[in-house]
Amino acid sequence: xxxxxxxxxxxxxxxxxxxxxxxxxxxxxxxxxxxxxxxxxxxxxxxxxxxxxxxxxxxxxxxxxxxxxxxxxxxxxxxxxxxxxxxxxxxxxxxxxxxxxxxxxxxxxxxxxxxxxxxxxxxxxxxxxxxxxxxxxxxxxxxxxxxxxxxxxxxxxxxxxxxxxxxxxxxxxxxxxxxxxxxxxxxxxxxxxxxxxxx
Amino acid sequence: xxxxxxxxxxxxxxxxxxxxxxxxxxxxxxxxxxxxxxxxxxxxxxxxxxxxxxxxxxxxxxxxxxxxxxxxxxxxxxxxxxxxxxxxxxxxxxxxxxxxxxxxxxxxxxxxxxxxxxxxxxxxxxxxxxxxxxxxxxxxxxxxxxxxxxxxxxxxxxxxxxxxxxxxxxxxxxxxxxxxxxxxxxxxxxxxxxxxxxxxxxxxxxxxxxxxxxxxxxxxxxxxxxxxxxxxxxxxxxxxxxxxxxxxxxxxxxxxxxxxxxxxxxxxxxxxxxxxxxxxxxxxxxxxxxxxxxxxxxxxxxxxxxxxxxxxxxxxxxxxxxxxxxxxxxxxxxxxxxxxxxxxxxxxxxxxxxxxxxxxxxxxxxxxxxxxxxxxxxxxxxxxxxxxxxxxxxxxxxxxxxxxxxxxxxxxxxxxxxxxxxxxxxxxxxxxxxxxxxxxxxxxxxxxxxxxxxxxxxxxxxx
Ligand code: SF4
Numbered sequence: 161x162x163x164x165x166x167x168x169x170x171x172x173x174x175x176x177x178x179x180x181x182x183x184x185x186x187x188x189x190x191x192x193x194x195x196x197x198x199x200x201x202x203x204x205x206x207x208x209x210x211x212x213x214x215x216x217x218x219x220x221x222x223x224x225x226x227x228x229x230x231x232x233x234x235x236x237x238x239x240x241x242x243x244x245x246x247x248x249x250x251x252x253x254x255x256x257x258x259x260x261x262x263x264x265x266x267x268x269x270x271x272x273x274x275x276x277x278x279x280x281x282x283x284x285x286x287x288x289x290x291x292x293x294x295x296x297x298x299x300x301x302x303x304x305x306x307x308x309x310x311x312x313x314x315x316x317x318x319x320x321x322x323x324x325x326x327x328x329x330x331x332x333x334x335x336x337x338x339x340x341x342x343x344x345x346x347x348x349x350x351x352x353x354x355x356x357x358x359x
Numbered sequence: 360x361x362x363x364x365x366x367x368x369x370x371x372x373x374x375x376x377x378x379x380x381x382x383x384x385x386x387x388x389x390x391x392x393x394x395x396x397x398x399x400x401x402x403x404x405x406x407x408x409x410x411x412x413x414x415x416x417x418x419x420x421x422x423x424x425x426x427x428x429x430x431x432x433x434x435x436x437x438x439x440x441x442x443x444x445x446x447x448x449x450x451x452x453x454x455x456x457x458x459x460x461x462x463x464x465x466x467x468x469x470x471x472x473x474x475x476x477x478x479x480x481x482x483x484x485x486x487x488x489x490x491x492x493x494x495x496x497x498x499x500x501x502x503x504x505x506x507x508x509x510x511x512x513x514x515x516x517x518x519x520x521x522x523x524x525x526x527x528x529x530x531x532x533x534x535x536x537x538x539x540x541x542x543x544x545x546x547x548x549x550x551x552x553x554x555x556x557x558x559x560x561x562x563x564x565x566x567x568x569x570x571x572x573x574x575x576x577x578x579x580x581x582x583x584x585x586x587x588x589x590x591x592x593x594x595x596x597x598x599x600x601x602x603x604x605x606x607x608x609x610x611x612x613x614x615x616x617x618x619x620x621x622x623x624x625x626x627x628x629x630x631x632x633x634x635x636x637x638x639x640x641x642x643x644x645x646x647x648x649x650x651x652x653x654x655x656x657x658x659x660x661x662x663x664x665x666x667x668x669x670x671x672x673x674x675x676x677x678x679x680x681x682x683x684x685x686x687x688x689x690x691x692x693x694x695x696x697x698x699x700x701x702x703x704x705x706x707x708x709x710x711x712x713x714x715x716x717x718x719x720x721x722x723x724x725x726x727x728x729x730x731x732x733x734x735x736x737x738x739x740x741x742x743x744x745x746x747x748x749x750x751x752x753x754x755x756x757x758x759x760x761x762x763x764x765x766x767x768x769x770x771x772x773x774x775x776x777x778x779x780x781x782x783x784x785x786x787x788x789x790x791x792x793x794x795x796x797x798x799x800x801x802x803x804x805x806x807x808x809x810x811x812x813x814x815x816x817x818x819x820x821x822x
Contacts, residue, residue, distance in 0.1 A: 175674075176674075176675075176678075177671050177672075177674075177675055178552055178650045178652075178675060180650070180787075180789045182768075182787065182789040182790070182791065182792050183789065183790060183791075186791055186795070187422075187768045187769060187770045187792075188769075188770065188795075190394050190422075190770065191394075191423060191435075191437040191438055191440070191441050191770070192437070192441075193397035193398065193401075193440060193441060193444045194397075194398065194401075195398045195401075205790060205791050205795060228671065229553065229671065230552055230553045230556075230586070233552055233553070233586065233650070234488065234583075234787060234789060235487075235488055235768075235787075236395065236486060236487055236488040236502035236503060236504055237394070237395065237504075238395065238398075238486075238504035238505040238506060239505075241504070256553055256556065258553070258556065258586060259556060259557060259586070259587075259588050260488055260501075260502055260503070260504065260583075260588075263503075263504065263507070264504035264505075264506065264507075267504065267506040267507065268504075268506055316379070317379055318379050318380050318381065329506070329510055329518060330406070330408070330509065330510050330513050330514065332518075333383060333510065333513075333514045333516060333518065334513070334514060336374070336375050336383060337514075339374050339375045339383070340374055340383075340385070340411075340514060340515065340516055343374045343385050344385075344515075347385075348614070348615075348618070349611065349614075350609040350610075350611045350612075350614050350615035350618070351387055351478075351481070352387075352388070352475070352476045352478055352481075352607045352609065353414045353415060353607075354388070354413075354414055354415060354416060354417040354455050354476060354607075355413060355414040355455055357455060358606045358607055359606050
């Protein structure tokens with residue numbers, strides 16, 4: 161995973177709430193067996209509408225998505241995170257994210273930043289009045305800044321450290337194999353197993 | 360102070376905890392399907408890591424499999440590649456797989472319980488958000504992403520933050536014609552699609568205890584539609600009886616059962632939030648919009664966005680009505696339906712098919728619509744045929760299909776056409792969920808069956 165320390169880019173205002181992962185990447189695009197190439201499916205149904213914000217020239221190079229509340233509800237598909245990353249997004253800012261989506265994003269290095277809805281509203285206004293507005297998301301300082309405004313956001317130290325170091329969770333867990341072995345030694349025998357198959 | 364059920368199970372699975380870090384949780388069962396696993400297996404191969412516990416892992420093909428001609432090669436080459444990839448991964452890593460045509464193939468969340476492999480007090484994960492279904496047995500069961508699938512394959516653990524706890528007490532008695540699906544749709548309409556965010560919900564109260572295991576699975580299944588991490592129900596005699604005799608029921612049933620009996624929320628435990636719902640007042644429920652929180656009792660009319668105060672919600676309602684092709688003020692019962700879908704991990708179990716068949720018996724579906732009946736698993740299909748339910752459906756004019764997710768998410772050929780309107784027993788009414796441009800109304804199996812007969816959204820009482 162790439163390290164995330166600080167990112168500066170322009171924003172894309174997505175003024176919608178309850179953006180579910182079926183919209184972010186519809187099921188028909190989930191048949192691939194790779195992690196790349198999902199950008200073509202990103203919001204594919206909404207992109208058919210020429211008025212959709214992704215089709216506006218001034219927002220084409222945005223890397224910070226600013227979305228309404230309950231972003232990423234629905235299906236657990238991590239393809240939603242990959243699609244946003246494949247398209248070029250580094251950060252999503254919203255007042256509320258669905259749990260699984262947020263989990264997936266932070267595992268995969270797409271920074272999801274939670275700020276109050278008033279901050280989101282102000283960001284939308286700023287980006288819409290000037291699409292070249294530069295937004296800086298500083299993970300080290302845990303701040304979002306634009307136009308001389310700086311807002312802080314919360315993220316636990318552990319997740320922040322992992323993202324800044326670009327660390328893979330599996331590697332971290334495998335350091336504790338002893339604890340896993342010890343736990344398994346104490347598991348009760350009546351716990352079910354899938355093998356051998358019983359009919 | 361006592362503990363809630365969720366806290367007891369969580370604490371029993373902590374492999375390691377350290378200040379400031381997420382708990383490392385042991386996972387008792389890992390379910391796998393074709394869509395969210397290929398990249399995880401790839402990751403293992405790249406890192407040269409084995410699967411730690413193939414004997415706690417099970418795979419099935421369900422999401423993009425066809426429900427017709429299942430033994431012919433899959434026509435869509437991309438779907439075929441994904442299924443073939445699962446088959447070769449299962450073989451390479453020694454994982455049990457139930458393929459098309461196998462007696463235990465079916466929707467992953469129907470397969471676990473029917474094998475008796477879903478048991479109280481377990482931690483269960485799957486790369487699928489409706490893993491919450493298994494919570495009906497008193498387990499902590501939740502959906503994960505593909506990176507986490509890889510993590511569980513490699514380590515049989517998952518670093519996770521302890522969720523907060525919420526109690527939803529459903530007290531009273533359901534009226535005839537009102538079912539588990541109506542309870543959960545009403546809950547979501549009340550607390551919203553984000554209402555459960557960050558919580559494990561425990562469903563409690565007399566109306567929950569009165570539900571069958573199938574009904575409890577329907578309720579827990581849609582916890583995710585309320586935004587919750589998971590949903591669960593304390594196990595009781597019904598739970599134990601359901602597991603007994605199933606292929607993977609514990610051989611030492613006594614020991615298992617004595618542990619299971621300790622799985623309840625202590626009287627002095629505290630939930631972070633408690634909500635009470637009156638079951639006596641519930642009516643058959645149906646969604647009118649494009650998220651599962653946009654639902655109303657069937658007797659109501661399409662809401663008028665102008666009357667919604669919250670600007671965000673008003674905008675969402677306006678967009679939803681436009682997408683759904685609905686006019687404010689139209690009685691929901693006047694909405695004509697093109698396709699009725701009976702199936703999915705929400706309502707594709709035997710009891711759901713029985714409920715729908717009891718309404719359809721001796722009747723015909725309206726000539727203006729089609730009805731697809733897709734059992735949740737091959738075992739459910741066999742059981743239904745033994746009971747003659749398939750005849751009831753086909754005599755009524757419905758299509759009797761093979762098991763799978765089918766039109767719940769429209770990854771296989773079973774899809775809605777642009778503008779086509781469905782009454783569906785599944786769990787998501789998102790834009791395009793059942794096919795590009797398709798419009799979905801979520802309903803219970805009873806409402807699905809009555810709707811099929813009348814051609815417009817209806818409950819059995821309308822017949
Ligand atoms: S039936 Fe629907 S909700 Fe359930 S696992 Fe399949 S696609 Fe997901």
